[in-house]
Amino acid sequence: MVVVMAPDATDEQIAHVTERVEGVGGQAFVSRGVVRTIIGLVGDIESFHGLNLRTMPGVAAVHRISDPFKLVSRQHHPDRSTVWVGPAGHQVPIGPDTFTFIAGPCAVETASQTLEAAEMAKAAGASLLRGGAFKPRTSPYAFQGLGVKGLEILADVRETTGLPIVTEVVDARDVTVVAEHADMLQIGTRNMANFGLLQAAGESGKPVLLKRGMTATIEEWLMAAEYVAQRGNLDVVLCERGIRTFEPSTRNTLDISAVPVVQSISHLPIIVDPSHAGGRKDLVVPLSRAAIGVGADGVIVDVHPNPENALCDGPQALLGTELRELASAVRIMPPALGRVDAGERVRG
Amino acid sequence: MVVVMAPDATDEQIAHVTERVEGVGGQAFVSRGVVRTIIGLVGDIESFHGLNLRTMPGVAAVHRISDPFKLVSRQHHPDRSTVWVGPAGHQVPIGPDTFTFIAGPCAVETASQTLEAAEMAKAAGASLLRGGAFKPRTSPYAFQGLGVKGLEILADVRETTGLPIVTEVVDARDVTVVAEHADMLQIGTRNMANFGLLQAAGESGKPVLLKRGMTATIEEWLMAAEYVAQRGNLDVVLCERGIRTFEPSTRNTLDISAVPVVQSISHLPIIVDPSHAGGRKDLVVPLSRAAIGVGADGVIVDVHPNPENALCDGPQALLGTELRELASAVRIMPPALGRVDAGERVRG
Amino acid sequence: MVVVMAPDATDEQIAHVTERVEGVGGQAFVSRGVVRTIIGLVGDIESFHGLNLRTMPGVAAVHRISDPFKLVSRQHHPDRSTVWVGPAGHQVPIGPDTFTFIAGPCAVETASQTLEAAEMAKAAGASLLRGGAFKPRTSPYAFQGLGVKGLEILADVRETTGLPIVTEVVDARDVTVVAEHADMLQIGTRNMANFGLLQAAGESGKPVLLKRGMTATIEEWLMAAEYVAQRGNLDVVLCERGIRTFEPSTRNTLDISAVPVVQSISHLPIIVDPSHAGGRKDLVVPLSRAAIGVGADGVIVDVHPNPENALCDGPQALLGTELRELASAVRIMPPALGRVDAGERVRG
């Protein structure tokens, strides 16, 4: 941590800072410049936070110089992690050596729609099935999902297709029931800073897919992952799904740079959701190709047997030609870049 | 709702749209232009949503032309509302005729700190006391609040000072206990889209202070208020607290225009939080004056007897000269603009 | 300047940094922490920029700790400046003791429309007339202004009304002709980083009204003012006019906090443009009141005798009731906050 003093800071004010720092067991190195004095702090960062250095007289600014996350940081865990998703006997990897294709309907509507979508996903090469039973919706008048009945449908479809299930949980009170049915708990963009939910997911015993808040910085997102990890659960996969910007032609702006940035500072796997980022069916294939190119560990996309009748996000669901194009990209590109299809590395 | 067809849309595609609209009981008016055809829809908007018009072949765009919120809209409720906060016998108004000054510490730390802050607030002219017992923090390593013990301290301080209490609730599971102690439930910026929490607050029987999500549009914010209202609770006060932008010199950018924009489309009262918007003590007084000037129904500010030792947001807490300046602005400006101090309109 | 070394930086890498810094005449203070080493640099910042410290092996980050602007900074010029606008014998102040009301049509269309708008502005209490002869337009198919003929109309209207003229210049090649006719040169939001234009305006001998780029940080804006100042022209007035954000209900988001932030770090006057920020007529009066409340040194607003026929930005031009409300706010509020109307302090 570095404390920058105001140009007119007095010697007493500088001494006050160093005394407070030393009072909590830290060391303070003072560098007096022509115009300003800066003080470098060495010691336990957490203890320095309690000092409210920014409120002290004569202090102009305080710069943090190390990352605030620990368990998810790559600093003490240099190798990138692999997270395994699925029941014992059929676990699908998400990690640095593989490319994991996850697909399914935005919302579970009926048993037949879900099964049909799952079969489309499987035929296209997906190793995991996504599908929402609990849906967070901006409007209280929109379809909110089938709830527990949706979970049961998903479990049945897993039985039939063999695809492990990724599904969203939107309320800490539902974590137990969702964890009973699902193989991976998704925390959605609107709940990325719902700390009670993050902690509950951390205690669930299931791997977590943590979507980036649509207005969260990468650091805040990793702090959210830290909430999960702190409860003993390091099986967290991050999912970049677009951030809110001024550009209106896409629903959100896919921050493709987040993939290598995250990989440079965290050991957690990271995948991309091109469907929700763009909100447009015609962008799913090119954005998936971009995700593969940039080095993502997987993609998660919406497919629906009949988008015109979808109860949720129909305009971005793939079928027909576009799904075949996507299947082709997912089959061809990752091997050219040194990755194996996750379906070929299932752990028995 | 207006459907814009692509330039190359066929007659069949146009007919398909009008048939689907008529199939759910709506009317479709077709205007054929030189380049494009547009179709105006008349009828029940909710039923049109289910059609996924954007997915239909030949459709280029769909424009919604009416507001999606209903209960909080000014359309069917043209008079602006007043919300009353406090126990029977001492209810403080927040509404169009008054100006309500709310102050207190960011976090409840100890009984004496809370009492001292409450007395500072009262001396400066505040009618309501704010103070956090449950704190949502970006870092799992930061102080998370005293919880129920903090609520008890707040209740004691209300006893002593007579100021009704506004305090945050961060988890749907805590709504009951918070509602037992507090006079108004605050939903914070990170939870604005925590729909389960909004619904629980809507059922609590207490008025709700709903902060804007730091990256929520005004429309999304009003939809969040609609979630509360839908559970039968129309006692919602909105609070503008800054939005996330690219400007780094303030923590967030106070969207001062949101006040008149909200007042033009919703009947709910709206106040401003200049402390959290700027994150800087030196901005609290000028931003409070801006809030009064723009026509806000109140302000909510952080005060602390000893900011250097505050466990939360010390750098923005007022005391001394700045608090006196704020007290002076709150006493002088609203009457000049036609508003009475809320403390003079307490309902017995 | 502070250099933060990577956790695994070697002693050689640290020595390399200090040698380079000392090689250009600076001093380097090394603080070795448990995890990281930080190096505080003291000396001439400009010379350090040439070192490309961020590219050196072992360097994790470089933090600048002083402001990059000099001539416009309040550091060596603590008193806030007053800029005088108008011909010898009738100079209107913009500065910390006064409130300056500037009004006029967005674009000069005809002599009679301009005169009529000027008389509206004067009757409402304006001391300076705004009006555009050269218009930068997003569309090449939109009205681009009358050019030199517009300047002549403005000069005639100044003759009739006595109001000094503020008008925009959009191209360095036009600075001379605009400076011949106008009393103050406006640099618009799209040209804030047009450095050739800034330098030409700096050499024009006329005061400059520098609008904030709609996506410029405050620091970048002050650097643009520094470009003008560097050519010997310190008569620069800043104008906050809204920044680009995700909120769609206003054209831009008025960053009202920019006023006190700028006043804390620069001695230049700062005014607010509520018309272009909101792009909505109904917001001009409340936003002007907010500007007065926050402590702005003036406002600049669009008025038009017949907005329905305006060739530019008709939807935001005031007339009738709203103009009377604005005139009233401008007359009553600033004195209550300690400012005199600029029209009463004209310098003969």
Added chain:
Amino acid sequence: MVVVMAPDATDEQIAHVTERVEGVGGQAFVSRGVVRTIIGLVGDIESFHGLNLRTMPGVAAVHRISDPFKLVSRQHHPDRSTVWVGPAGHQVPIGPDTFTFIAGPCAVETASQTLEAAEMAKAAGASLLRGGAFKPRTSPYAFQGLGVKGLEILADVRETTGLPIVTEVVDARDVTVVAEHADMLQIGTRNMANFGLLQAAGESGKPVLLKRGMTATIEEWLMAAEYVAQRGNLDVVLCERGIRTFEPSTRNTLDISAVPVVQSISHLPIIVDPSHAGGRKDLVVPLSRAAIGVGADGVIVDVHPNPENALCDGPQALLGTELRELASAVRIMPPALGRVDAGERVRG
């Protein structure tokens, strides 16, 4: 164009709108809904703009439904264009069938540095050389480029290496001299809305590389291209280089979705600048791979023989291992996605 009337609009107000529309030769189709009336306009959009429909009494909103750009639109020019860059006898294509790799130093500093960088670029597979002689800099105290001397160095290096030259022009007054030396004129991000410069470039007779304004929407960017095209120059290549967002870990956020979005509405080629978007050397290779994956028509990157001594943007310049990795990606990936290296399609 669609006009949405307010819920309380009167029949007279509706009639007023239709009369004004018919008065300029348009047709107005009125659809009366339960709550609102909407009016669809058919005819010449430009003539409707002059009506200021938004200012008319009873009008709630006006929606534009067609794109405002024409010459650069794909609507009347469905085939995507190829732009040829270079002197007669050696013209390099940028277009839908090829992938064009452009590389060179951010700034021309010396003849030897430029030649060395050009040789690095050529060895890595580049077909065009970039290099700045006129540099727009945020700080007036930063290196502003060598000017005409820099152009002469570039021309000499073209002589030696055979690589056609892309270089920036920052002032309309310099267009002639830059066009005499360069093969393609670059308009930088800060000048995207410098309309005088766009028009001058449009008249220069040379192809134009138009970078996206860092805060421009895609529509505004295409309108800027329209300014160039309107002067008779359709040889415009667009360059996505990142937009300004709240995320601090990269200099700007590369809007990778802009590539397929632009390709769907404009026939102009579009390339990606991964160096300036991220501002970090370690992101150049992954972002270039993302650009290839998403379907960009090329990339433009910074290379420098000695980044530590670069006068401009040293931290993002490639050399050594990273340049080899980039060369490899550029050689292998485009053919796998159906594109030929532009260097193999040079037109004699």
